[in-house]
Amino acid sequence: MGSWQDLVADKKLRQQAAIPLDWVLKSPPAPDVLDVRTFPDSPQCGVLSEREITITNAVDVELLLAKLASGEWSSVEVTTAYYKRAIIAHQLVNCLTEIFVDRALQRARELDEHLKTTGKVVGPLHGLPISLKDQIPIKGLECTMGYASWIGRYFEKDAVMTQVLYACGAVPFVMTNVPQTLMWSETYNLVFGRTSNPANRTLTCGGSSGGEGALGGMKGTPLGIGSDIGGSVRYPSAFNGLYGLRPSYHRIPYSGCVNSLMGQDSAPSVLGPISGSLSGVRAFMKAVIGQQPWLLDPLVVRKRWIEEEYQLADHGFGKQLCFALMEDDGIVLPHPPLQRAMKMTADALRAAGHKGALRSCFAAIWLAGALEDIDAVTAASGEPRIESMAMPGAQAVDTGMGYPAGISAYENWQLHKQRTALREEYLALWQASAAETGTGRPVDAIILPVAPSAAPPHGKSIIATYTVLGNIMNYPACVFPVTTVDPVQDPVQKRETFMSPTDEENYNLYHPDTFKNAPVSLQLMGQTLEEEAVLAMTEIVDNALKSKFGVVKK
Incomplete structure (x- = not known):
């Protein structure tokens, strides 16, 4: 094995060579152009045809699937359109890792031929x-996962998720960037570099599924698959104005995927969809579960898609829902745009006839053996372990991310006991809320921020408990966009007291100009294995917001 620098240089050359020459931008936007989301549609770009612009702006996955099934749009032309837009996105925000155009188009041709010859x-x-x-x-x-040590390792077998996608008729067409170790809410590694937010390239795209978020924000994919162990589907979805679902443990197959901390099952990572439309999230869940993935992955829960749950049979069939609104976690107060988003959501739900009510163990479990695992991987090439996502020359902030020394099995068991006690306490509180809702049922779901800010500047993501709640309780959670940062509506709020040092640090980070154009999103959490209901309730919330405030500008 050569030096890690040599490995990286070779990988980057091979990645660049995989891009068709006529898809290379001749006149990219200047570095000071921050919002590049509409650049692919512009005459300055010149890569996409009018029909390809129409296809990639369709956004609604349900519409795309209908046109593909009818043959109105072929898989070859849809795949080509999205591939072009993905390559454009990559040149603007650096979101891709593996590029395999010929292979994807061959798959699309086979699908078109099958539809043509069989009609099915x-x-x-x-x-x-x-x-x-x-x-x-x-x-x-x-599949390097941002590690130089894994460059040159070609996989001899598809992950179960890849197998399921092929069985569903999908066309896997790109792989997307991640942070080294996957254990950050931003995206930067020494192999592929830093991925930026297409709404404002001075801001992070989130992590660890940051490449997926940035690509989706550029409309460079109709549907992507990320993973979430502490918010890694939800941060990128929220920071890029997308929809994303963190399912409960073992609802979606994970077998065959690579990860940091392999063998650690105290706090499992889960795969989840990210899309510009809720119909994309729903289509993914129904399709994957419909393939009976428990026959391929022994850890998958044997639970089919239950339409009665999607119809909200356990939640009054959605006629009058009651949501708990978690405005803050008692540790970090969200920035003004997030506070406004919470109020907008509450107002929209009340206008639609629904009700609002009510107002770290996990990290210790997750990081119990992290240092030893990561050092074992990086030692193979001599690649340094990344300690901060800060930009060169910028001051690092305490993001809440670190690599503590390992703990004993006994100490880990005590953390498990603590986690179980927390779950029991939360369940009891949730059930007891039936006395306050007025519906005769406990609270139907919790609505809360994803993070205490919109997408922060690079190196400034502060990890808070808003996402970790879902992971430690194993609650499914769906992200939905609400608005964008507005300097007029979201001025700095003068505060003199703070809930914690992290709260003060987060407060000092905020100025509306810093977060220009940043999407503002929330998440809806339900109880364990309630994915169908969580999706249905998110659709209700999303429709209520659109009815009262209109579609979020993207």
Whole structure:
């Protein structure tokens, strides 16, 4: 094995060579152009045809699937359109890792031929291009996960998720960037570099599924798959104005994926969809569960998609829902745009006839053996372990991320006991809320921020408990966009007292000009294995917001 620098240089050259020359931008936007989301549609870009612009701006996955199934749009033309837009996005925000154009288009041609000769689709995701986070292996390709040590390691087998996507008729077409170790809410590694937010390139795209978030924010994929162990689907979804679902443990197959801390099952990572439409999230969940993935992954819960749950049979069939609104976690107060988003959501729900009510163990479990695991990987090439996501020359902030020394098995067991006690306490509180809702049921779901800020500047993400709550309690959670940062509506609020040092640090970070154009999103959490209901309730909330305030500008 050569030096890690040599490995990286070779990988970058091979990545660049995989980009078709006529898709290379001749006149990219200047570095001081911060919002690049609409650049692919502009005459200055010149890579996409009018039809390709129409296809990639369709956004609604349900619409795309209908046009693919009818043959109105072929898989080849849809895959080509999204591939072009993905390559444009990559040149603007650095979001891709593996690029395999010929292979994806060959798959699309096979699907088109099948539809033409049989009149039938291959599966529920027939012809749809889908992007994969760089930890979901595809046979014959590399999957480095941002580690120089893993460059040159080609996979001999598809991950179960990849197998399921093929069975569903999908077209895996790119893999997307991640932070080294996957254990950050930003995206930077020494192999592929830093991924930026397309709404404002001075801001982070989130992490660890940051490449997916940035690509989706550029409309460079209709549907992507990320993973979430502490918020890694939800941060990128929220920071890029997308929809994203963190399912409960073992609802979606994970077997065959690569990860940091492999063998650690105290706080499992889960795969989840990220999309510009809620129909994309729903289509993914129904399609994957419909393939009976428990026959391929022994850890998957044997639970089919239950339409009665999606119809909200356990929640009054959605006629009058009651949501708990968690305005802050008692540790870090969200910035003014997040506070406004919470109020907008509450107002929209009340206008639609629903009700609002009510107002770290996990990290210790998760990081119990992290240092030893990460050092074992990086030692193979001599690649340094990244300690901060800060930009060169910028002051690092305490993001809440670190690598403590390992603990004993007995100490880990005590943390498990603490986690179980927390889950029991939360369940009791949730059930007791039936006395306050007025519906005769406990609170139907919790609505809360994803993070205490919109997408922060690079190196400034402060990890708070808003996402970790879902992971430690194993609650499914769906992200939905609400608004964008507005300097007029979201001025700095003068405060003299703070709940914690992290709260003060987060407060000092805020100025509306810093967060220019940043999407503002929230998440809806339900109880364990309630994915169908969580999706249905998120659709109700999303429709209420659109009815009262209109579609969020993207």
